[in-house]
Amino acid sequence: MGSDALLGKVVTARLAGEVTMKTTIRTTLVAVLLLAAAAPAFAQVDISGTWAQRPYTDSLGYNPGNGPTPVDYTGMPFNESGLARALALSYDTQIASDDRRCVLYTVAYMMQGPQGVRIWAENDPRTGEPISWNFGFGGVLSPLTVWMDGRSHPSKYAPHTSSGFTTGKWENDILTTYTTHLVAGSIRRNGAPHSDEATLTVQWIRHGDLLIVSGRFDDPIYLDGPYHLARVYQQTGGAPPRAFGAPCSGGSEGVAEGTVRHHLPGQNPFAKELTERYNLPMKAVLGGRESMYPEYRKTLKDSYVPPNKCNTPNLRAGIVACGGPGTYPTLPRERP
């Protein structure tokens, strides 16, 4: 073999080696990219299914119960405007008005109402990637759609709706959702208000058969700081969540369309109810940011005397508002 031939073989081999190396690198890159593309499928916790609420927090406000006392703003960080707006509201008569009975049922209601939730994903048919997580709450006007595809929130001039506009992202197996573009509604079931500039940030955390929900309302119009609410759902194993009446049904009191019943300043007839029933000072009944923290007890120590019995009246048939055996449906003894 001549030197030229030998050189030719070496060159050919080197070229072949380069080609092989290039192919190897290319294939490796493709494999890594495929893995990276597959990663999001593993990056999400499966929260789909049907979940029942465990109604042991703020139970008087959930079902079963009377609903909360009309003027009970304990632990709420209202500012002056929020408090004035809350005290002006005649909640019961507003939801009995034909044209206003749905007003308060924004998606914020999911943090307060008695309903369970059904959760499902909408996936991209080509990639299988979730485009959205969807939360159907009985009692809320329309499902909460959480966009997972990276889209932006719309302009602040875009229409506001009862469901708002929500995006979400997974981090450390916690789904954090962020809702804007809500119409004005309520953040407690007695009608305590949020404005249409309120935002809602929620962490959805799964542990076994429990779905833990941590919600935070921010409202530059009515709140003096963030307002946190928690609730816990438990998977029902496929059984639908307990059914409740549609929120927009109810008895009409014949209020003329366009009339908004309200209380004038200083004339809310329920303002003293909690004080008379539980000896709570009025300042505590009206809440305020400082009332959320333990040191607030010091301001009550000299003025609060615990009542010697539960004074909550039973406002509806079948309700024992002070609780007791049989208040809640019995569940299977063993957790799934």
Place this chain on the structure above:
Amino acid sequence: MRNVTRLTTFAVPVLLAGLLCVEISAQGQGRGSAAPQTAQASAAFDITGYWVAVITQDWRLRMVMPPKGDYMGFPMTVESKKVADVWDPAKDEAAGEQCKGYGAAGLMRLPTRLHVTWQDANTLRMDADFGTQTRVFHFGEWTSPGGAPTWQGDSVATWSPRRVLAAPSSPKARGLKVVTTNMRPAYLRRNGVPYSAGATLTEYFDVFPEPDGDMMIVTTVVEDPIYLYNPLIVASHFKKEPNGAKWDPTPCSAKW
């Protein structure tokens, strides 16, 4: 030779990809050739520091002493009501049982601050200033030494994945799970709603960032074969504080 080259061309990437998968999986499950990490070293998040209860729900039942006979929020049995109906705080104080309202199963609902520290690399200590209580969470192979039940019981802790039947997406994707038994009979609510010595307390501690600092949500599941006909499940918020400036230890009280 050509076959070998082809094999190398396609086998190497697949092998590399496979190794990558194994590495990710091993990280996720905390496995590897190295010695097992301590609980502190493998912590999913930093739970240490000072935390303050943020009380926005059940306010009048948590922030102040609730009225006798107010049982809303408990799936309580008839036996439980019998006990709660004869609750007498003066009697508790006279018997030296003024800490009955501060037991582990009720403590996270109280208006308290928490101070969390690592007692050692596998033991987490949680102090509460309301009632001056101390809880100790044991990781690893710890087993209870037995003995008389205590207000805060014996707690076994794990870093627990937030997904079912799968490894977490990363070592940080876990919550703190604590199971507590051997608790001295005490109160779920300070107005005398009881839990028994047979109760089991399961808790999940999760921490996540918020714009103004970390927030912790503590989910409490109490199962009691005598006094609860359903598991009692509630969740409570705690906000991280920059320091202990507001730490204010107070003794147990059955009346305030």
